Amino acid sequence: MKKLIIAILFCLLGSITYAQDFSGSVSGPITHTNAQADTTLLTITKSRTSITFKYDVSKTSGTVAGTIVTQYKLTSATGEQWYTLYTDTITDGTVTYVHNLANNPGVYYRIIDTTTGTSVSVHNKYVLYRALTL
Secondary structure (H helix, E strand, O other), rough: HHHHHHHHHHHHHHOOEEEEEEEEEEEEEEEEEOOOEEEEEEEOOOOOOOEHHHHHHHHEEEEEEEEEEEEEEEOOOOOOEEEEEEEEEEEOEEEEEEEEEEOOOOOOEEEEEEEEOOOEEEEEEEEEEEEEEE
């Protein structure tokens, strides 16, 4: 009987998988010329075991500078405060920034991509989120 219970537990544990719910581009390619801003809004409603944000910045010319800010909030209510998860400083050159969350603290997300100075750069934003399934 004990062996049967252990076998059933292993079968149940083996049936738990991580399903990929969405993976892909959420914005881009967008070309920024000199000082320019771009905001991407996302809604992730269900509980997620993993959310990964990836930002690609490709320098075309000039000196690339600026910031990429990832924020969240709980409701769509007007006037609700946005909370900052990550702030990346864009450096001069072609770079990739990747951030992984172990869960989703909010429902609404925005990625604010702002360049400064005199430059031309191409920006892409990607997201991957997964849910635990039984």
